[in-house]
Amino acid sequence: MFDRDTVTLSRLFTPRAMARVAAPPRGAGRDVAAAAVLAAQARSRIGVALAVTVVQLSLVYWAGGSANPAKLLGIMFAYAAFSGMFAIVAGHVGRASPAAVTIALAGDLSFIFAITIAGTTPTHYERSLFGAMIVVHIANFYFGRRQAWRAVVLSVLGYLALIAIASWRHYAIEAVGELWTLVIGTGGTVLVIVNAGNVRRRLRAIVALFERAEEGDFSGEYDEAADLRPDAITRVGRAYNRVRIHLASMVLTDPLTGCLNRRGLDQALAREVGRASRSGSELALLALDLDHFKLINDTHGHLVGDEVLRAAGALLNQACRAGDVVARTGGEEFAVLLPDTDAAGAFQFASRLCDIVRGHPFPPARFGGEAIRITTSIGVVAGAPKPHGDFTALFSARADVALYVAKRSGRDRARAWSSDISSSDG
Numbered sequence: 001m002f003d004r005d006t007v008t009l010s011r012l013f014t015p016r017a018m019a020r021v022a023a024p025p026r027g028a029g030r031d032v033a034a035a036a037v038l039a040a041q042a043r044s045r046i047g048v049a050l051a052v053t054v055v056q057l058s059l060v061y062w063a064g065g066s067a068n069p070a071k072l073l074g075i076m077f078a079y080a081a082f083s084g085m086f087a088i089v090a091g092h093v094g095r096a097s098p099a100a101v102t103i104a105l106a107g108d109l110s111f112i113f114a115i116t117i118a119g120t121t122p123t124h125y126e127r128s129l130f131g132a133m134i135v136v137h138i139a140n141f142y143f144g145r146r147q148a149w150r151a152v153v154l155s156v157l158g159y160l161a162l163i164a165i166a167s168w169r170h171y172a173i174e175a176v177g178e179l180w181t182l183v184i185g186t187g188g189t190v191l192v193i194v195n196a197g198n199v200r201r202r203l204r205a206i207v208a209l210f211e212r213a214e215e216g217d218f219s220g221e222y223d224e225a226a227d228l229r230p231d232a233i234t235r236v237g238r239a240y241n242r243v244r245i246h247l248a249s250m251v252l253t254d255p256l257t258g259c260l261n262r263r264g265l266d267q268a269l270a271r272e273v274g275r276a277s278r279s280g281s282e283l284a285l286l287a288l289d290l291d292h293f294k295l296i297n298d299t300h301g302h303l304v305g306d307e308v309l310r311a312a313g314a315l316l317n318q319a320c321r322a323g324d325v326v327a328r329t330g331g332e333e334f335a336v337l338l339p340d341t342d343a344a345g346a347f348q349f350a351s352r353l354c355d356i357v358r359g360h361p362f363p364p365a366r367f368g369g370e371a372i373r374i375t376t377s378i379g380v381v382a383g384a385p386k387p388h389g390d391f392t393a394l395f396s397a398r399a400d401v402a403l404y405v406a407k408r409s410g411r412d413r414a415r416a417w418s419s420d421i422s423s424s425d426g
């Protein structure tokens with residue numbers, strides 16, 4: 001199950017697929033992308049115009065159509081020249097502003113309405129709406145929702161102009177019927193734009209979750225309840241929600257002890273520093289290093305050493321209150337993060353931890369033999385976080401300095417950081 005979901009996700013979220021649904025570029029980036037799209041689409045535009053004209057001419061020659069071939073060819077060449085020139089300029093300048101994109105779309109719509117007037121009887125003018133819908137769809141897909149709305153407005157204006165021209169030429173036009181066709185066509189198009197926008201927004205939310213996960217932050221969850229009708233995107237969101245639990249435990253926890261690892265601690269520290277600096281409360285960090293641990297391995301073997309580490313992690317977790325964070329930061333090194341704790345409270349707790357570790361018989365009974373006694377040294381730092389950049393790194397460094405002093409002053413003790421600590425030897 002887990003594997004299948006992973007494979008599905010990896011297929012869906014290749015970097016290229018993610019880039020396609022990522023937030024659209026803004027400003028200069030958007031203009032560069034628009035120019036590239038216009039340049040790339042020039043050939044298709046000219047190709048489609050040629051095909052439409054060939055069909056219209058075929059109708060004239062083989063099906064007795066009444067269109068004027070010269071007019072059809074004139075419109076086709078004018079549009080091909082316009083599109084080609086536009087693409088050349090866009091490619092050369094390397095940018096196309098939103099106004100330029102709208103002009104290009106207006107060119108497409110002008111071609112559709114002009115070829116309709118030249119090649120279609122007024123009773124079939126609604127055919128132009130199908131063409132206009134394609135332009136709106138292209139605008140929506142390649143240039144975003146705003147351009148799509150502009151294309152809708154231009155299409156409606158174009159179609160109204162078409163009807164006006166037909167009435168002016170005294171063609172038999174049923175104006176109410178034509179307007180009704182226009183309303184239905186526009187309504188359908190609007191629905192497609194809104195729907196596509198929703199899909200894009202939901203995919204962007206999933207991409208944002210993956211981007212956070214890439215940074216090691218698995219706290220975000222896809223909000224399944226917000227999807228009124230669960231669909232394929234909901235299934236992707238659900239799959240992410242399942243997978244994120246596994247990923248979070250793989251990336252943020254230490255497999256031996258089940259405590260957070262260094263990355264998990266860094267995240268918890270950043271989170272707690274943010275919270276404490278917002279609320280103005282204090283925060284404490286303890287850096288622990290088991291004493292003479294090498295000796296445990298040398299005397300009892302690595303397996304027993306591992307078991308002692310596992311038991312030490314459990315012991316620290318037991319001693320902490322809810323909200324405290326225990327992490328294994330290295331081989332026989334741990335850290336404990338204490339939110340809402342001042343220097344005096346943290347030092348008292350650290351001293352109690354020294355007592356607890358010293359008094360605990362390691363390892364668990366299943367290893368038999370005599371109980372192993374170990375001790376730990378602890379560096380303590382506490383304070384109210386300042387909202388400046390490197391507080392987290394400074395905090396950790398100070399806890400390490402205090403730990404170093406605790407080791408140097410004889411081990412099995414806690415030392416609190418102070419500005420003159422490095423000169424004191426306890």
Ligand code: GH3
Nearest residue numbers: 289290291292293294295297302303305306331332
């Ligand atoms: P000190 O009091 O100065 O900290 O002495 P120490 O022996 O604890 O420190 P040192 O850094 O010299 O050695 C750390 C030891 O921890 C060495 C290594 O074998 C052991 N160790 C580190 N990671 C693991 C682990 O995952 N499992 C086991 N069993 N031992 C480990």
Ligand code: MG
Nearest residue numbers: 289290332333
């Ligand atoms: Mg060590």
Ligand code: MG
Nearest residue numbers: 289290291292
């Ligand atoms: Mg040690």
